[in-house]
Amino acid sequence: MVKSPVPVFLFITAEAVALLANSAFLVVFPWLVLSHTGDAGKTSLMTALVTIPTAVATLLGGRVIDRIGRKPSSVLAGLGCAVAAAGFGVVSGLGALNIGTLIALGMLAQAFLPPSTTARDALMDAIASVGGISLERLAGIRQVVFSLTYAIGPALAGLLLTAISPIAAFWIIAGAWTFAALLTTGLPSGTSRKVSEAAITPSGSVWKLLRSRRAVWMAVVIGFGASVITQPITSVLLPAHFRDLHQPQLYGVSVSAFGVGAILGALLYAAVGAKAGVKLYVGGVLVTTAGIVAFALLPSFWILALGLALGGLGSGLLAPMLLVAVTRNTADNERGQALGVYNAASLGASPIGLGLLSLLLQRHPDLHAGAFAVLGVWALAAVYALTRPSVIVSTPGQQQAADTAAV
Template sequence: MLSPSTGGVRVWCRTRRLDPDAASPLHGGPVRRSTILFLLADAASLLGNSFIAVVLPWLVLARTGDPAAAGVVAAATAAPAVIAALVGGWVVDRVGRRRISIISDLGSALAVAAIPLVDATAGLDLGWFVLLGALGALFDVPGMTARESLLPDVARAGGMSLDRLSGVREGLFGVTFLAGPALAGLALTAFEPTAVLVVTAAASALAALCTLLIPAAVGRRSADALAEPAARQLLGGLRVVAADPLLRAVTVLSIGSAAVLGPLQALLLPAWFSTTGSSAALGLTLSALALGTLVGAGTYAVAAGRMRRRTAYLLCLLCVSTGMLLLASLAHPLVVALAMFVCGLGSGLLSPVVPVVVAGRVPESHRGRVFGVQNAVVMLLAPLAVGLAGAVAASSLEWAFYAATALWLATALYGALVPGMRSLDEPATTCEETPAEQRC
């Protein structure tokens, strides 16, 4: 693979098969402990995020009495989230993946803990919610980028296949997505929202503690991360994605998925269940999506090393396309739930592949910026997709579902035909940056 030039820094590349059982520079107990601590940190952080997604809108409504205020808070935090994704990837590469994971989780914990503190002292209003929500976004997004970037380091240190570890991580995401909102709802029935936020802050603090216990050698900043001028570093991730056909294709597919799934979860499904008088089935449908993601990711983790990545990828396109066609029929709430399970199954098969692709195609010193670019683009376009879906749904809810299905089918057709995705099973590439000329 020809890696893109990075200004004055050139790249020497050597291509080889990564041996998941190769000896790690860290041996014995600490090796296994690193993997467990990473998964615990990721699960705790995801659990905190799932709690805040339920508790914060509830608290906004309780304190302001305005149903539109929750939408204002969400919109006000979107721009900081996009900026944090772009700049955060650069910070991850400059400072170090493990270190930024710790700082971000601690910052998230403080931002969430500040909400009940302000409520008890100055009193919460819309301005405070916007300010603290934006502050939380500035920490959450770099933390997400840092953990994604840290995944290959943890797999290498633990002697575990990156495919398998990525599958296990996505399976934990499915469990959290399934259990988190339900647990948050139960907590709100027993405790005040501010008390639940204290538990949410504690989850982020636990994530920071687990990452802190990972050996410092895991996820350390690349020695070449500071070799470029700062202005070029900020655009480094965009240049890497633009120069690699596989990374471009993965990014386009991520955009297409977000443009479909975001409106479905945030708008179309709640609107349809409310019109059918089956609002209680909405929770079942979203749980079916999470369960499908868990099953798909678990299948990939178990089959890692035996299933080709392209096979998992094509199965993903087939499953999600089938699920979207079922969903467009809107035949019955149970059919809709089944459709979302099938969509989740396909998503779970593909999601673990993305970190593996990035790890194999991107120089270590650019990994955070590449994830940052992908996250920023998705965060920028997802709200726009929700707004567009709302405009279509205002005329016809059924046509909004048809449009979402057509958009996914177009994305799947692109994914099946684009040449870049044919190299999913090429040998992984490790790149060493050096001020010499570029060779592969």
């Protein structure tokens, strides 16, 4: 097979465009709802309602990906997102924009977003092979793109809303999702792996798969542990902490410190991930833990910012490493389902973490209680992550032998 960098370029470009559109949607949708209703309470409720299809779509989307192929799934899901975004403009033009249509179109977009993400994740192994680079390097590059787009995407969307209406912004988002889908169609046909109906893991047996594949199960648990604390830190504890200090300007700087750390971690993994092995994995867990310990103390700004930067560095290392572990330790006909469960666990973790933190702070309003609760949750995940570090970084052959021996 002739190796070419073109598929890697197309894949990364499509990923960047789609992720920018995703992050812009998360800003423009609540802005449109607030502009339409004028009620912050309704905006919060409607924004929460439209996320309901996310977990279900992520789980079911993996099965669809395994059935019809990764590239077609990515293209169709991307076009589905584009149709939903364009729907806001169409409905507005017809004078039918109301609470019902806002919720319906928001849910439609959220139903297509997770499968599009999972399908691109499932494409990575084939893209790396065709492009002549290691899966670790491609995963690291993808994580850099992810961190950058979610850092600048909301800011770009905010600037966009100062110049044009939310409806006009949705037309641009629809165009971006369409462009990402068109880029994906340019990927080599070998990256679309359709499997027979008989070969697809039956519904429900994916849980048996997770129990029998240690690397996949560990990745799901660790990914959940990392995701369940991130949103409570960045969306609740940090803003409340700086509000109490009457220094709201430092909130954005501290979040940026986490983002910079995540980018550096992903760059490091892209550079040495294939060689460093267990040492890099253990280092990622320990650096993340050190960062969360520093955060939990709620110290002076510079120590807090350093802690968040360390947490971001560890996150940038671990996120692509876990994705590689799931990819490397699943067969073609089950990878979509496995990645669907992995992504569903990460997506579902945020509202769970926010809900539990809300209950805790209602009983114990002191922010230190919430900060130490976050530390406790991560400590459990970190201890589990360090029990068998070789499981995450083992080769497929090594892990298959271990899984077979354990059955």
